[in-house]
Amino acid sequence: MSEAAPVMDPIHQFHIKVLAPLSIGGVDASFTNASLFMVVILAVIAFLMIVGTSGEHIIPNRLQTLAEMAYEFVASMIRQTAGDAGMRFFPFVFSVFMFVFFSNLIGLIPYTFTVTSQIIVTFAFSATIILLVLGYGFYKHGTHFLRLFVPSGVSPLLLPFIVLIEIISFAARPISLSVRLFGNMLAGHITLKIFGAFVVMLAGAGAYALLAPLPFIGIILLTAFELLVAFLQAYVFAILTCVYLNDAIHPGH
Amino acid sequence: MQDKSDDADELKARLARLANDLQAQRGAVDDETARKAEADLTDKGLGQAMSLGFRVLSEFVAGTVVGAVLGWQLDAWLGTSPVFLILFLGLGVAAGFWNVYRLAVGPQGRRGR
Numbered sequence: 001m002s003e004a005a006p007v008m009d010p011i012h013q014f015h016i017k018v019l020a021p022l023s024i025g026g027v028d029a030s031f032t033n034a035s036l037f038m039v040v041i042l043a044v045i046a047f048l049m050i051v052g053t054s055g056e057h058i059i060p061n062r063l064q065t066l067a068e069m070a071y072e073f074v075a076s077m078i079r080q081t082a083g084d085a086g087m088r089f090f091p092f093v094f095s096v097f098m099f100v101f102f103s104n105l106i107g108l109i110p111y112t113f114t115v116t117s118q119i120i121v122t123f124a125f126s127a128t129i130i131l132l133v134l135g136y137g138f139y140k141h142g143t144h145f146l147r148l149f150v151p152s153g154v155s156p157l158l159l160p161f162i163v164l165i166e167i168i169s170f171a172a173r174p175i176s177l178s179v180r181l182f183g184n185m186l187a188g189h190i191t192l193k194i195f196g197a198f199v200v201m202l203a204g205a206g207a208y209a210l211l212a213p214l215p216f217i218g219i220i221l222l223t224a225f226e227l228l229v230a231f232l233q234a235y236v237f238a239i240l241t242c243v244y245l246n247d248a249i250h251p252g253h
Numbered sequence: 254m255q256d257k258s259d260d261a262d263e264l265k266a267r268l269a270r271l272a273n274d275l276q277a278q279r280g281a282v283d284d285e286t287a288r289k290a291e292a293d294l295t296d297k298g299l300g301q302a303m304s305l306g307f308r309v310l311s312e313f314v315a316g317t318v319v320g321a322v323l324g325w326q327l328d329a330w331l332g333t334s335p336v337f338l339i340l341f342l343g344l345g346v347a348a349g350f351w352n353v354y355r356l357a358v359g360p361q362g363r364r365g366r
Binding site: 180228 | 300301303304307308311312314315316318319320323341344345347348349351352
C-alpha cells in the first residue's frame with residue numbers, strides 16, 4: 001500500500017518540501033521547492049531576455065525573435081486595452097505575464113513543481129495588482145477615482161444599490177483573478193496525474209492491460225490541451241491586469 | 254524657364270499620386286489589422302471558449318462569495334445576524350450577475366466608445 005500511495009495520490013505533487021530551513025525573526029522563510037522553481041523561472045526568463053536582446057541583429061536569431069515576440073505581444077495587448085497611457089505599466093505587466101506563463105509552462109514538465117498551482121502565489125499576484133490599481137488611481141485622480149464606483153446615467157433611487165454592487169464586484173476582482181489561475185492549474189495537473197495513475201493501474205491488472213493505451217492517449221491530448229491552457233491563463237491574467245489598470249488610468253469610463 | 258515650370262508641375266502631380274497611393278495603402282493595412290484582430294477574438298475555438306466559461310464562472314462565484322463574507326463579517330461585528338448576511342448575499346449575487354453581464358457586452362461597449 002505504501003508503495004502504491006505516491007502513484008495514487010494526485011495531490012502529492014503540490015506538497016511544499018523544505019529544502020533549506022530558514023527562520024527570520026520567527027517568520028518561516030525556508031527555501032522550499034516552490035522557491036527553487038521561482039528561481040528557475042526567473043533564471044529562464046532572465047536568460048531569454050538578456051541573451052535574446054544582447055545581440056541586436058538586424059536579422060534576429062531564434063532567441064531574439066522569441067524576446068521580440070514576447071515584447072510585441074504584451075505591448076500590443078496593453079495598447080489595445082489600456083491605451084498608450086497604459087504603456088507606463090509595461091514593465092509590470094510584462095513581468096507578470098512572463099512569470100505566470102513560464103511557471104505554467106515549466107510546471108508541465110514531469111517532476112517539476114507548478115508555482116501557480118499554489119493559491120497563495122496567485123493571490124499575492126492579484127492582491128499586488130489590485131493594490132497597485134488602488135494606489136495609482138488615488139495618486140493620479142485623488143477622490144475623483146471613486147467615480148469608478150458611480151456609473152453615470154443611473155436614477156438616484158437605484159444609485160446606493162448600484163454603488164454597493166460596484167464595490168462588491170471590485171472587491172471580487174482579486175479573488176476571481178487568483179482563483180481562476182490557481183483552479184485551472186490545479187485541475188489540469190490533477191487530471192494529468194489521475195490519467196497517469198489509470199495507465200499504471202490498468203497495465204498491472206492482467207487482461208485489462210489491453211485498455212491501458214486509452215488513458216495514455218488521453219494524457220497526450222490532455223498535455224497538449226494543458227499547454228494551451230498554460231498560455232491562455234497567462235494571457236487572461238495579463239489582459240485582466242491591463243483592464244484593471246485601465247480603470248485606474250481612466251476612471252469613470 | 255518653360256522647362257522649370259513643367260518640372261514643378263510634374264513634381265506636384267507625382268507628389269499627389271504618391272499621397273493617394275500612401276493613403277490607399279494605409280487604408281488597406283488598417284482594414285487588414287482590424288480583420289485580423291476580429292479573427293483573433295473569434296477564432297481561438299475550444300480553448301478560448303473554455304477560458305471565457307471559466308471567467309464567467311469565477312466572476313460569478315467570486316461576487317457571491319465576497320458578498321456573503323462581507324455580510325457575515327458585518328453581522329459578526331454588529332451582532333445583527335442574519336440581516337446583513339441576507340442583504341449582502343443578495344447584493345453579491347447581483348454583483349456576480351453584473352460582472353457576467355459586463356463580460357458579455359464588454360467588447361461591443363468598448364468598440365462603441
